Amino acid sequence: MPIVNRVSDLHADIAAWRQDIHAHPELLYDVHRTASVVADKLRAFGCDEVVTGLGDTGVVGVIHGRAPAKGEMRVIGLRADMDALPIEEDTGLPYQSKTFGKMHACGHDGHTAMLLGAARYLAETRNFAGTAIVIFQPAEEGGNGAEKMIKDGLIDRFGIDQVYGMHNRPGLPLGQFSIRSGPSMASTDRINIEIEGKGGHAARPHNAIDTLLVGTQLVGQLQSIVSRSIDPLESAVISICEFHAGNAHNVIPQKARLTGTVRTLKAEIRDLVEKRMHEVVAGVARMTGARIDLNYQRETPVLVNHDAQVDIAARVAAEIVGEQNVLVGVPPVMGGEDFAFMLRARPGAFINVGNGDSAPLHHPAYNFNDEAIVFGTSYWIKLVESTLAA
Known part of the structure; x- marks a missing residue:
């Protein structure tokens, strides 16, 4: 196929861009270096228009x-998404992160590089x-940049008129794609719980x-929401991931703080869990007798793929890798993705491309597989x- 042959010719350049971005990870909206690299390349490719600063640090290229x-x-x-994660990298790669405590542990470096490669080809x-x-x-990664750009x-x-997204998928073999219609990724909500009791001596708990x-009673009771308030055929996750209290072995702490996340695949289940x-x-x-304050913050909505655009995406992927290598109707996942905001604004589809047998996403040993480019x-x-x- 001419496209694949030409992309193979560009592979070394695209991989080099990816590895450079990987070595210089940036978080959330503070992606100034990455955005500058992207904008410079789009101009060099001959895009008809390059817009920077959209949604704070987003970049858009126009190709007629x-x-x-x-x-x-x-x-x-x-x-494509550009930001990295606050994780200390443990890959030992020659292009390992040069910034302590930051790494591209979700493959956004690969997503950016692949779209740059496509932009170069399309502009040519x-x-x-x-x-x-x-x-x-x-x-x-937690900043709802898609919503801000919209x-x-x-x-x-x-x-x-239509909008499409792509994410790499560890465990999905190289040369395969996967996609599903309808709810495909979960809504993501953040919970913060502040508990104030009455501190005292560890030997006198009755006072x-x-x-x-x-806090421990609360964690157990919150789990009963999923097991006893939600239809077993529906999907919901409540995870308390932080519990902070006390700083001495013999003092009952006055305050405690819990934080966590809620994931659901339907709006009505989301409403029920919050209630x-x-x-x-x-x-x-x-x-x-404690005072407990719950701050429930809704973040990204459910990512819902549109049927017609899923058909388009699957057909296009099949032309690249063969129909047998496009998995349609795969189960949804409870991870979140703010591309959901774009799919609420316009019809579109979000597809996964295989990253092969790699470490999982958000792991210190993860690395985007350049063979997926x-x-x-x-x-x-x-x-x-x-x-x-045409």
């Missing part, structure tokens, strides 16, 4: 096809009708309100040329 748009489909958006060939918009987003005019300013005991959490917190407070970059190119056929 060599023919006028046909029919209703005029503009397609392709999105322009073998499509209409306009391709390449979107480089900050703050996917609020900053991304969709309307560029007239995007205190023990916040450690209150029951407030009820459980109030009940434990009455039972123990040819598949991901070719998918982006074929998606544009198919959807905006």
Whole structure:
């Protein structure tokens, strides 16, 4: 296939870009170096327009096809994320992170590099009708950068009709893609719980309100929401991931703090979990005499793929790797992804590309597999040329 052959020719360059980005990870909206590298390359490729600072540090490239748009489909958006994670890298790679406590542990370096490779090819060939918009987003890892770019005019300013995203998937073999219609990734909510009891001497617990005991009771009762308030055929996760209390072995602490996350796949289940959490917190407070404050913050919504665009994405992927290597209808996952905001704004689909037998995402030993570049970059190119056929 000509596309795959040309991407193979570009592979060394794309891998070099990826490794450079990997060595210089940046967090959330503070992706100034990465955004500058992206913008400079898009200009060098000959994009018709390069916009920086959208959604704080996002970058957008505009590439017009060599023919006028046909029919209703005029503009397609392709999105990659740029930010890294606050994790200390443990890979020992020659291009390991040069910044202590930060690393590309989710493959956003690979996502950015693959979309840059597609932008270079599309700007060279322009073998499509209409306009391709390449979107480089900050703050996917907990900052809702997608929502901020939309609020900053991304969709309307560029007239995007459909929007597509891609993520690498450890454990999915190289040369394979996976996708599903409907709810595909969970909503993500953050919970912060402050407990105030009555501190005292460890030898006189009857004169205190023990916040450690209150906290442990609360954790157990919160888990009963999933096991006893949610239909077993539905999906929900409540995970308390931090518990801070006390600083001495013989003092009952006055205060405790818990933080965690809630994941659901349906809006009504999300509403129910939030309601029951407030009820459980109030009940434990009455039972123990402690004051408990729950701060429930909704972050990203459920990522819902659109049926028609899933069909398009699966067909394009099959043209790259063969129908037998495109897994359609895979189970949803309880991880979150703020591309969900873009799919609420426009029809589209989010697809996974195989990263092979690698360490899992968000792990200190994770590394994006450069052998996946040819598949991901070719998918982006074929998606544009198919959807905006000249």
